[in-house]
Amino acid sequence: MDEMKAAVTLNRLKVDPPRGSPVIDPKTGRQGILRHARAVRVTVLWDDCDHEQFAMRADVALDLTTRVGRIDGATIAATMLAESARLDVSRGVTWDAERICGEAHVRIRDGHGRWHGIDGPTTGDVDPRALLAAVLVATLEVKS
Amino acid sequence: MICVPLSKLKVMPRVGSPAIYDDQPWTIAGMLDNEVWIVASDGSGRTRYVDIVHVALDLSEPITARIDGATVAATMLAEKAELNVSQGVTWEASRGTEDVRVSISARDPVGYPAAALFPRWPAVVFSDATEPREILAAVLLAALGVKS
Numbered sequence: 001m002d003e004m005k006a007a008v009t010l011n012r013l014k015v016d017p018p019r020g021s022p023v024i025d026p027k028t029g030r031q032g033i034l035r036h037a038r039a040v041r042v043t044v045l046w047d048d049c050d051h052e053q054f055a056m057r058a059d060v061a062l063d064l065t066t067r068v069g070r071i072d073g074a075t076i077a078a079t080m081l082a083e084s085a086r087l088d089v090s091r092g093v094t095w096d097a098e099r100i101c102g103e104a105h106v107r108i109r110d111g112h113g114r115w116h117g118i119d120g121p122t123t124g125d126v127d128p129r130a131l132l133a134a135v136l137v138a139t140l141e142v143k144s
Numbered sequence: 145m146i147c148v149p150l151s152k153l154k155v156m157p158r159v160g161s162p163a164i165y166d167d168q169p170w171t172i173a174g175m176l177d178n179e180v181w182i183v184a185s186d187g188s189g190r191t192r193y194v195d196i197v198h199v200a201l202d203l204s205e206p207i208t209a210r211i212d213g214a215t216v217a218a219t220m221l222a223e224k225a226e227l228n229v230s231q232g233v234t235w236e237a238s239r240g241t242e243d244v245r246v247s248i249s250a251r252d253p254v255g256y257p258a259a260a261l262f263p264r265w266p267a268v269v270f271s272d273a274t275e276p277r278e279i280l281a282a283v284l285l286a287a288l289g290v291k292s
Contacts, residue, residue, distance in 0.1 A: 018209040019185055020160035020171040033160050033173060036187050037209075045173055045183055045191070052189045066230060071160035071211055072219075075232045079215075090205060091276075092215045094232040094250065111234035111249075128231070 006129035007061035008077070010042060014142045015080055017062050022073045024063040025055075031063065033070075062136075064129045074129050077136045082108045084139055085116035097131035099123065104131040104138075146277045147200035148217070150180065154290045155220055162202040162213045165194060169202065169210065185210060203277050203284075214277050217284045222250045224287055225260030237279035244271045246283040262287050 007024055010016065016037035017023075023034045023044055032046035042060050043052045064073040078095035087093065091111020098105055104120030120135035147164045150156060156175055157163075163170045163182055173191065174181035180199045184190040185208070203213040218235035227233070228251035236247045245261060252258035262283045263269050271282040 016209065018206070018211050020162065020211045022160060033171065033183075035171075035183060035189075043187075043189065047174075051191060052183070070158045071216070072230065072232075074230070075215065075219075076211070078232050079212075089212070090214070091236060092212075092218050092232060092234040094234055096231065109234070111236060 004061075005125055006064040006074075006127065006133050008064070008133050008137055009058055009061045010037065011057035012137050012142060013062075013140045015084065015140050016042075017073075017076050017080065020071060021076045022063040022067055022070050023060050025059060026061045027059070031067070034060070034062075064133050064136075066129075074132055077132055078106075078108055081106065081118060081136060081139060082110055082116070085118070087114055087116055088112060095132065097128040097135070099126055099131060104134045106132055106135040146203040146275070146281050147213075148203065148281050148284055149197070149200045151197045152285060152290055153201070153288050155224070155288050157201050157213075157216050157220065160211055161216045162206065162210045164200045164202045165192070165198055169208075170199075171210070172199075203281050205277065214280055217280055218246075218248055221246065221262055221284060221287055222248045222260065225262075226253065227251060227258050227260060228253055228255060231255075235280065237276035237283075239271075239274065239279060242270050243268045244273055244279040244282055245269070246280055 021034045032044045035043040082089045082093045087110040096107045107117045109115040120138045161172045169185040170182040178196045218233045222229045222233045233250040249259045269286040273279045
């Protein structure tokens with residue numbers, strides 16, 4: 001899988017991931033955790049730096065790939081989608097993604113068994129995390 | 145405040161987990177032997193290397209934009225049960241007359257829906273906890289606690 005397909009730059013989202021979310025620099029592949037999100041800039045604690053640094057939102061992406069020893073960004077994304085669908089995320093969420101007739105579809109289920117299906121854009125991706133990323137952008141994208 | 149001291153756990157929470165240090169909210173940014181690298185959640189940019197005995201995993205319901213420590217704890221339990229956590233986990237707490245239990249739902253290694261119950265029968269966790277997150281904290285300690 002192209003791991004950049006499973007990453008969403010923060011300038012495309014109108015809802016910010018919570019503090020502690022795994023992030024990646026799409027240009028360099030540098031990894032870190034999100035500290036604070038502001039209107040234009042965010043603060044990130046990069047793995048190779050011992051203090052927070054400012055970065056432009058377009059230069060920081062929520063990382064949906066699996067990384068050893070850190071919070072799974074896909075769980076973060078699924079939780080954001082669940083919150084947008086007004087599901088109860090206090091008992092966790094699970095998710096499924098598949099491509100049907102060329103379109104991405106994600107289904108989120110909360111801890112009470114309630115679920116919400118979300119249709120995404122037409123895509124050539126088949127990897128579940130890339131599909132989740134596409135649906136996240138389609139659902140929470142910034143409308144200009 | 146519902147929390148579990150890291151020094152009582154034999155499995156450490158992942159980077160990004162919410163933590164409590166000095167009664168303040170922090171985020172775990174890394175670990176090195178018995179030290180934890182934490183960053184403040186108040187936006188001040190403070191970072192600290194502190195001894196593991198002073199830091200706890202925060203299972204309280206997040207009131208700001210923080211990762212939910214209960215989800216972190218449930219994921220730790222699911223991994224202990226060898227469930228597939230890559231598509232998230234959900235959890236449910238219950239209590240009997242004197243004991244408490246937590247059910248974790250995720251996937252099995254093949255990807256089919258699967259569940260695990262903690263503690264595993266016939267073990268019992270006695271606790272006075274009534275709030276679901278308190279029950280989760282008690283069960284986490286019982287399942288992943290360091291035997292002293």
